[in-house]
Amino acid sequence: MTTDRENVAGHDEAKLNAIIDLYLKTGIQVHSPGYMGRQFSGPVPLAGVVDFISSVVSQPSSFYEAAQLPNVAEKIMADELNRFIGWPPGSFAMVTTSGGSLANLTALLAARNDRLPGFWSEGGAAYLDRLRPAIAVGDDVHYSVSRTAGVMGIGEAQLIRLPLDRRHRIDVDRVVPALEAAERRGLRVFCLVASAGTTSVGAFDPIGELAEITRERGIWLHVDGAHGASLLVSDKLRWKLEGVDQADSLAWDAHKMMFTPAPCTLLFYRDKDKSRSPFRQRASYVFDEEPDVYTALDSGGKTLECTKRPMIMPLWVSWAMYGRALFAEKIEYLCRLTKDVHHILLTEPDFETTHWPEANILCFRYRPGTLSDADAHRLQVAIRDRVKARGTFFISKVDLAGVAALRVVLMNHLITEEHFRMLLGEIRAVGQELLRGGRR
Ligand SMILES: Cc1ncc(COP(=O)(O)O)c(C=O)c1O
Numbered sequence: 001m002t003t004d005r006e007n008v009a010g011h012d013e014a015k016l017n018a019i020i021d022l023y024l025k026t027g028i029q030v031h032s033p034g035y036m037g038r039q040f041s042g043p044v045p046l047a048g049v050v051d052f053i054s055s056v057v058s059q060p061s062s063f064y065e066a067a068q069l070p071n072v073a074e075k076i077m078a079d080e081l082n083r084f085i086g087w088p089p090g091s092f093a094m095v096t097t098s099g100g101s102l103a104n105l106t107a108l109l110a111a112r113n114d115r116l117p118g119f120w121s122e123g124g125a126a127y128l129d130r131l132r133p134a135i136a137v138g139d140d141v142h143y144s145v146s147r148t149a150g151v152m153g154i155g156e157a158q159l160i161r162l163p164l165d166r167r168h169r170i171d172v173d174r175v176v177p178a179l180e181a182a183e184r185r186g187l188r189v190f191c192l193v194a195s196a197g198t199t200s201v202g203a204f205d206p207i208g209e210l211a212e213i214t215r216e217r218g219i220w221l222h223v224d225g226a227h228g229a230s231l232l233v234s235d236k237l238r239w240k241l242e243g244v245d246q247a248d249s250l251a252w253d254a255h256k257m258m259f260t261p262a263p264c265t266l267l268f269y270r271d272k273d274k275s276r277s278p279f280r281q282r283a284s285y286v287f288d289e290e291p292d293v294y295t296a297l298d299s300g301g302k303t304l305e306c307t308k309r310p311m312i313m314p315l316w317v318s319w320a321m322y323g324r325a326l327f328a329e330k331i332e333y334l335c336r337l338t339k340d341v342h343h344i345l346l347t348e349p350d351f352e353t354t355h356w357p358e359a360n361i362l363c364f365r366y367r368p369g370t371l372s373d374a375d376a377h378r379l380q381v382a383i384r385d386r387v388k389a390r391g392t393f394f395i396s397k398v399d400l401a402g403v404a405a406l407r408v409v410l411m412n413h414l415i416t417e418e419h420f421r422m423l424l425g426e427i428r429a430v431g432q433e434l435l436r437g438g439r440r
Pocket of ligand 1: 039098226
């Protein structure tokens, strides 16, 4: 379908239809109840319409002059969502970033600037004769954080992996000993990353208890809530992020549990002054020496991105039109459904459960009879592949304690228990086929 003409081609409707058809039919069908495998959601339709408008009007949103409404909407949305975080109005900051990975990098840059003065201008050399800077993370932290350690020149080897408890959360009792052991090895932990909804099983680290430890030791606490921060909008589920108001920064993906077109991430800082620290470059063509009431709305001074999508618009419009209830009800339904399907699994003797679900992520294994870990691992990977290839369901897998598990993420409110039972039926059929060595 590449163009074969040098001149501007006339409108070829059939060709355009074929391209759009191909686009719609390939990739993951996120609006199907069979989509249970990843964390990006099928957007609320209205949000999709607003995203389309964004593409047409093309208003890059780092600067107010180009994107007046998006910059104001960012302020409104920040205030709206802060109602569930709880910082004093006017004291905090929020900036949108293109995804949770970039939000983690941005927050950790701010943390490094705040806690390691001189690193930005002098580089790591400024710390050669001191304790080596390090970052503490839960053992199950998202890979973007390890990547960030490399990108920032901290070095992946300077990640202190904190052990987890039986619920896959950072084990608070073992944090202080781990920090002290790190110090004895010549490391200085300047930042601790807690996860609010781990990628693999959706576990929530105990933020409040971790905050007590980090506050005492002058450590920046970043909460990676890419997946689970959205639970804050639910009165029933907010407690899972108890203590989030004590965090220094919080990453919150709206393209996951706020059902917004990707990417749309909100990065919050408890102290608004900290949000600008890494980004004080001079650029007279865009950063005005004398800020006025309008440039004060710019977010370009808080982000790595210069041109960026006005990603807040689909979220803000859905929020403005439907209100919080739409989001809270969907999130509560999905978390409840995940608990219910976990109960179904508990009654199926040929399935093995791996954790009690905290959110809408559930991992399990098809493990009939007495399979060794190595055989069980191979079987889950083969089941995942074959289920995906059949095309009715899309599921993922994750290794837990070295053995693969099947992983479902329930992101669509059209999914019912019945769909899950159908999935189990398919997994069982495929699993039996594989165990018999049969191929289709
Ligand atoms: C806990 C967590 N953090 C960060 C990310 C990365 O977010 P993004 O895919 O928006 O870059 C993910 C993605 O799944 C995640 O689950």
